[in-house]
Amino acid sequence: MGKVRNNDNKLYVLDTNVLLHEPFAFLSFQEHQVVIPMTVLEELDHIKDRKKDVSRDARIAIRALDDVLRDASPEEMLAGVDLSGVTKNCTGKLTIVNDHIFEDAVSGLPGDENDHRIINTALHLQQLRVEVKVVLVTKDINMRLKAKGAGLEFVEDYRTDQLIDDISLLTSGYKKLDGDFWAHVKECDSEQNGRDTYHTVPRSLLNEVFINEYLLDETGHFAARVVDYDEEHIKLLDLGFERIMGRSAWGIVPKNVYQAMAINSLLDPNLDLVILTGPAGCGKTLLALACALELVIERGMYDKIIVTRNTPEIAESIGFLPGTEEEKMLPWLAAITDSLEVLHKNDENPISSRNYIMEKANIQFKSINFMRGRSIQNAIVILDESQNLTASQLKTIITRCGEGTKLICSGNLAQIDSNYLTPVTSGLTYIVERFKDFQGSSTVNLNGVVRSRLASFAEENL
Numbered sequence: 001m002g003k004v005r006n007n008d009n010k011l012y013v014l015d016t017n018v019l020l021h022e023p024f025a026f027l028s029f030q031e032h033q034v035v036i037p038m039t040v041l042e043e044l045d046h047i048k049d050r051k052k053d054v055s056r057d058a059r060i061a062i063r064a065l066d067d068v069l070r071d072a073s074p075e076e077m078l079a080g081v082d083l084s085g086v087t088k089n090c091t092g093k094l095t096i097v098n099d100h101i102f103e104d105a106v107s108g109l110p111g112d113e114n115d116h117r118i119i120n121t122a123l124h125l126q127q128l129r130v131e132v133k134v135v136l137v138t139k140d141i142n143m144r145l146k147a148k149g150a151g152l153e154f155v156e157d158y159r160t161d162q163l164i165d166d167i168s169l170l171t172s173g174y175k176k177l178d179g180d181f182w183a184h185v186k187e188c189d190s191e192q193n194g195r196d197t198y199h200t201v202p203r204s205l206l207n208e209v210f211i212n213e214y215l216l217d218e219t220g221h222f223a224a225r226v227v228d229y230d231e232e233h234i235k236l237l238d239l240g241f242e243r244i245m246g247r248s249a250w251g252i253v254p255k256n257v258y259q260a261m262a263i264n265s266l267l268d269p270n271l272d273l274v275i276l277t278g279p280a281g282c283g284k285t286l287l288a289l290a291c292a293l294e295l296v297i298e299r300g301m302y303d304k305i306i307v308t309r310n311t312p313e314i315a316e317s318i319g320f321l322p323g324t325e326e327e328k329m330l331p332w333l334a335a336i337t338d339s340l341e342v343l344h345k346n347d348e349n350p351i352s353s354r355n356y357i358m359e360k361a362n363i364q365f366k367s368i369n370f371m372r373g374r375s376i377q378n379a380i381v382i383l384d385e386s387q388n389l390t391a392s393q394l395k396t397i398i399t400r401c402g403e404g405t406k407l408i409c410s411g412n413l414a415q416i417d418s419n420y421l422t423p424v425t426s427g428l429t430y431i432v433e434r435f436k437d438f439q440g441s442s443t444v445n446l447n448g449v450v451r452s453r454l455a456s457f458a459e460e461n462l
Contacts, residue, residue, distance in 0.1 A: 009032070009131070009132045009133065010029075010032040010033070010132060010133045010134075010135055011032065011033045011034075011035060011125060011129060011132045011133070011134045011135070012029050012032055012033070012034050012035065012135050012136075012137050013035045013036075013037065013118065013121055013122040013125065013134065013135070013136045013137065014026060014034060014035070014036055014040065014137050014138075015040065015115075015118055015136070015137060015138035015139070015140060015143065016039075016040045016043040016044060016047075016114075016118075017138060017139045017140055018137055018138060018139060018158045019036075019040065019044065019057075019058075019061040020044075020047070020054055020057045020058060020061070021057075021139055021158060021390075021425070022158065023057050023058075023060035023061035023064055024060075024061075024064055025158060026064075026065070026068075026083075026094055027083060027086060027090045028090070029090065029092055030090060030091065030092060031090075031091045031092050032092045033080055033092050033093045033094075033095060033132075034083075034092060034093070034094050034095070035095045035096075035097050035121070035125065036065070036094070036095070036096055036097070037096075037097050037099040037117065037118050037121040038096065038097065038098045038099050038100060039099050039100075039114045039117045039118055039121075040118065041062075041065075041096070042114075043114055044058045044061055044062055045058075045062070048062060065094075067086075068081060068083065068086055068094055069081055069094070069096070077095065077096050078095065078096075078097075079093075079095070080093030080094065080095045081093060081094045081095070097121055097125075099117050099118065099120060099121040099124075100117070102117075102120050102121060102124045106120050106123045106124050106127065108150060109146065109150055115140070115143050115146070116146075118136070118138075118143075119136065119143070119146060119147045119150055119152065122134055122135075122136040122147065122152050123150060123151060123152055126151075126152060126153065133154055134152075134153075134154065135154040135155070135156055136152055136154070136155045136156070137156050137157070137158050138155070138157070138158070139157055139158055144156075144157070170277075170413075170429055170432055170433070171210065171213075171432060171433070171436050171443060172277075172443070172444075172445035172447070173212075173213060173214060173261070173275075173436075173442065173443035173444040173445055174213060174214035174215070174216060174258075174261060174444065174445070175206070175209075175213060175214070175215050175216070176216050176217070176218070177215060177216065177217040177218070177222075178217075178218060179217065179218055179219075180217060180218070180219045180222070181215070181217040181219075181222045182222065184205060185201055185202075185205065186202075187201070187202060188200065188201050196237060196238075197237075197238040198227070198235055198236065198237055198238070199224070199235070199236045199238055200233050200234070200235050200236075201233065201234055201236065202232065202233060202234075203229060203230070203231060203232050203233055203234050205234070206234060209226045209229055209234060210226065210436045210437050211226060211227070211228070211229075211436075211437050211438065211439055212225055212226060212227070212265070212271065212439075212441065212442040212443075213225070213226045213436075214226075214239075214261045214264075214444070215236065216241075216257065220241055221240075221241050221242075222241060223238075223239040223240060223241040223244050223257070223260075223261075224236040224237060224238050224239055225237045225239060225264070239264065241257070244257075244260045244261070244264055245257065245260050247260065247263055247264065247267070248263070249263050249266070249267060249287070249290045249291040249293075249294040250289075250290040250291070250293045250294045250298070250343055251290070251343065252286065252287065252290040252343070255283070255448075255450045256448050256450065258278070258282070258444065258445070258446045258447050258448055259282075259283055259287060259446060259450070261444045262274075262276055262283075262284075262287050262444045262446055263287060263291060265442040265444055266287060266288065266291035266292075266408065267291055267294065267295065268442070269295075269301060269406075270440065271406070271440055271441060271442050272401070272405070272406055272407065272440040272441065273398070273406075273407050273408075273409070273431075273435060273438070273440060273441035273442075274288075274406070274407075274408050274409070274441070274442050274443075274444070275409045275410075275428070275431060275432055275435070275441065275442070275443040275444070276288065276408065276409070276410040276411075276443075276444055276446060277410070277411060277412070277413065277428065277432065277443070277444075277445045277446070278412065278445050278446035278447060278448075279412055279414060279446075279449055280412055280414075280415065280449070280451070280455065281449040281450065281451030281452070281455040281456065282446035282447070282448055282449055282450060282451075283446055283450055283451075284410040284411075284412075284446060285335050285336065285339050285382075285384055285410060286339045286342060286343070287446075288382050288384075288408045288410055289305075289336060289339045289340065289343070289382065290339075290343060291408075292305045292361070292380045292382060292408070293305075293343070293357065293361055295380060295406075296361045296362075296380060297357070297360060297361050302378055302379055302380050302404070302405075302406065303362065303377075303378045303379060304361070304362035304363070304364060304378075304379045304380075305361050305362065305363045305364070305379065305380045305381075305382065306364050306366055306376060306379050306380070306381045306382070307336050307363060307364070307365050307366070307381075307382045307384065308365070308366045308367065308368050308371060308381070308382070308383055308384070308397075309368065309383065309384040309385045309386075310368055310385055310386070310388040310389050310393075335384060336363075336365070336382070336384070337354065340354045340357060340358065341354055343357075344357065368383075368389075368393070368397065371396065371397055371400050374400050375400060375402045376400050376401055376402055376405050377402040377403055377404060377405060378402075378403070378404035378405060379404075379405050379406075380405070380406045380407075380408065381397075381400075381401060381405060381406070381407045381408065382408045382410070383397060383407065383408065383409045383410070384410055384411075385410075385411055385415075386409045386410060386411040386427065386428045387411035387412055387413050387415065387416050387421075387423075387426050387427075387428045388411075388416060388417050388418050388421065388426075389426070389427040389428070390421065390426075390427045391427040391430040391431070392427075393427055394409070394427040394428070394430065394431055398431070409428065409431065411426075411428045413426060413428060413429065
């Protein structure tokens, strides 16, 4: 009688793109065995010297593997090196397999492609280790299809870093309530604190809330923000629909309630992180810049504005552009200079006004590559196009923000340029979910294109 498979005992074969996506991914499989084919190491070796962002991730993965396997003998590497001493969350084993010795006939796929060799490894182990569940883990959709077609029973995407299963589940930063909110309230304690009015209502009115989440109802008169809650009560800051719609920043008046909520968050000095999501043309960059100018020049709350963004293939592109770092960044940050011109289009000389404001507000254009190691104090940092950053890259930037610094992250998850990110694995999605219950942050999805009717039609129909 053959061995009976134990599905609780798993063996994971990792594809190269998993380690490029998360260099420490081999530590994410808890008590199970992780297998890395020799082909994966060869691909990492080829990628590490490329002049692209992904080469850094390849080098990190190689160093991480070396740290674990440095003292292991060849016999130990084949049998599996214990990972329990590396991290407390992982008690499994790591094995390097020489997949070049396996016969191509196992999979029936041509043997001259790296993807086929990795699939072949998983199929060979599936036949050899019938007592365990062999799983190929890859972020390549086509490779998953080929593996299934070749006879591999279990193929998975790498989802350890995904906080949500579908982008539709991502919090928008606000809730729209049915009917009249106050018609449902039977008990309420109100208090006045300066110009602000706070209401404490029963928690049973709302199923699930987050700190700094906005609440709107169908009447068009009620608008509030959750400032605190416990198991029994929710404390709301009464914003007033007319009042929030009447607020402006640097001459910009909100065109819809979503922009009004964004301005409210951006101008709040108690919020250290504001995340703006939404389609192209909804006003993310314009609002961020207008509120930054308001806080720096009009209110004098910050000393400078630092603008940065991800620059695709930055290692190749930025080096060949002439001039200083800021001059090299100008083509990438044209959206900022365009927005400055819009804010001053009615001036007698818009270009002179733009240059004057850039100097007065001390607006600095910085490459994201040079943010590492800095400590930014008393500044507003605008991180544009943040949907193209990984969670670790965003962590690097957020941890640069020192005392008195406000970070504004904006991005459109429908416009991801990276081949290694999807809307659910983007760093922007990651920080929206991680910070949604942080007292010092707020998220607003600007639902609605206001750039032009052409842009609005294109967003809805293309």
